[in-house]
Amino acid sequence: MVVRALEARDRRRARSAPPPDGREIRILLLHANGMGGTVRTVFNLAGHLARTHDVEIVSVVREREEPSFPVPPGVRVRYLDDRLPRRKGLLSRFPSRLVPKDEAAYHWFTLRTDLKLVRYIRSRRRGIVIGTRPGLNLIAARFAPPEIITVAQEHGNLSSHQPLVRSQIVRRYGRHDAVVTLTQADLRTYERSFDKARRERPAVLAQVPNATPRLGGGVSPLTAKTVVTVGRLTWGKGYDLLIRAWAHVAERHPDWTLRIYGGGPRMEKLQAAIDKRGLTERVFLEGPADDVGAVLADASMFVLSSRHEGMPMVILEAMSKGVPVVSYDCPTGPKEMISHGRDGLLVKPQKIHAMADAISTLIEDEDLRREMGANALTTAARYDLDVIGARWENLLSGLVERRRALGGPSQDPSEELSEELSEELSDDPSDEAEPDLPASSVMSRPGP
Template structure:
């Protein structure tokens, strides 16, 4: 139910209006996805674990995915074989990987006639040193690497030992949510995301203790689930913030919740390009965010549509929130500008950039295959199919 899944569904749904699109899920552990599947998009599961009978190969760890990959625990020897069989079985089209482990496997086993694209949904510096070494060695075998931010694009330009055919930056598109524009009248601050160490909610709760001392009638609502829920609740209780900081759990569509809030806050220690900032902006919310690597500084213009705070600074975060609580005029000005900023990341705008990127790769590949002679007829047919 994370941000990567939302962006994958967004892009798949847009591309499915003109192309044949399939989402390939490595594992399946629930009957239906958390988010609704976009119209026209198929989902294929390689390792269906619903029957709870995983088989002998599932007892052995993956040999292809590095231990530093955040999703390492999902992969087994069984998923290795399923992935190899699926990827090697492709004979045409474009294959997009959505995390380092999958991208590295693509770089090893994808047939040459498949166009391979690695998406970076986080940032290069957020990966462990051994994983970064493998990325530097192998990503050059792929046709394209696409980052979310210019900062991360530059990091990849410096790191890759050999360049893929295309190294580009395309941001995420903002999700179209239910609910209207926020009137910015509710005494509510909102945060949305998985309850993990990376999201920094421990820092936010400590900051809110200072906010609550000055403005006890305001409430912080945190939406999301995750492994740190009990620790965060203990921190809330310890600081006597019960009723002032609420862990709300997860909701499929946060649009209505954003529309009933007046300030959005992001307390992450690191990010890729946090789509939730754009979602908040699309509701006219001003955003207070740590200036963590990477993403917030590329979305927020400090003092224009939000406020940026030095990373992990408790008092600075509390002061920035209090500034927007105190100054309603500033809150409304930043919110109006945020609404304009979000429009630049509309799905139609970002989708057009992906279409241009894909068509460019297909044309270039077709030209290469034509030059090679025997494969020319196949390349022309694939180019025609892409069009």
């Protein structure tokens, strides 16, 4: 009875849906008041789109009073699960039923966030919804109503997700109007994954890099004997590798210092590694940077030691200050941003001595450092907000025009809902680990 009612509801919505409209844009974000590259770049994009659209950032949770980054003019922020009050409700005690347990942010989601997010998505009657991480994209794919255009944005890369998450991405992302990656390498990975699994692709697979945030401060004079890096203190950022490399740099250039900006769970372990190698006067854990632009403008080199990345915006931020970059050539990101030998140096992943040698090369050759710094300014200009924003505008307007050309939803919602139920009830062992759905919440949207 419930299933038939839901089928009828979506059929009615599909028949009476207004013409596709891209004026309203809603961007789903895990925690808008948090720190990190995804939050910063989402605010950056939202501010640009707000010039010509009605833009709202929908934060799934709220655990801090105010956003860490300035909210751009014309952008609103909505919170679905406000966790600041002491009483959080009974449903907050139960884990999510909709987000894969292997999703990196799974611990943020609860049954309360599931219900609030689904209710919000189902309440939309027009416009575009953009998701910014797998958990959000998967829920949007399953529950967005037929009149809504949905876009799944990948802020990391497909290969960095756990197997269960990857399998659900390939299984469900085909329902989105578009999937947008940050790099060409990741775009190719998505294409191969859909083809290998024989799953339907989304209507549009596209690559659009993040734009360079406009930072305060001027261009670096490249005179300070300081190397910096900025990011969360996590295993993936590879700061343990960088500290080991700096031990070799310090032997050759004891007058240079490394400053690591950021907070995170590995603070104590990294400090212990610094102390163990006698680098307490050479390597400094500075905590989160209040002004990234000022930090970069005071540096003569930026180093990225990550084991994996999506598209590390901090590389472009450093380049926008005329600072050359030394980076591990991890699977996606750096090689598409850095022209080796022109605006920076790429190093074979996780090689300690190679990283130390590359850093020392730029320390010892001031002319090369300045030449690369000047070229870095040119590289950063290609990622200016107006340039990247125009690509997003073209992408979104193209999705609206495509829907209009199709006359709105192109598939009977009941057909896809029935397919959804068949998948949920199948005995396929590959689906055993997937989170169960409450029977009363099983809905889906027609593919584009």
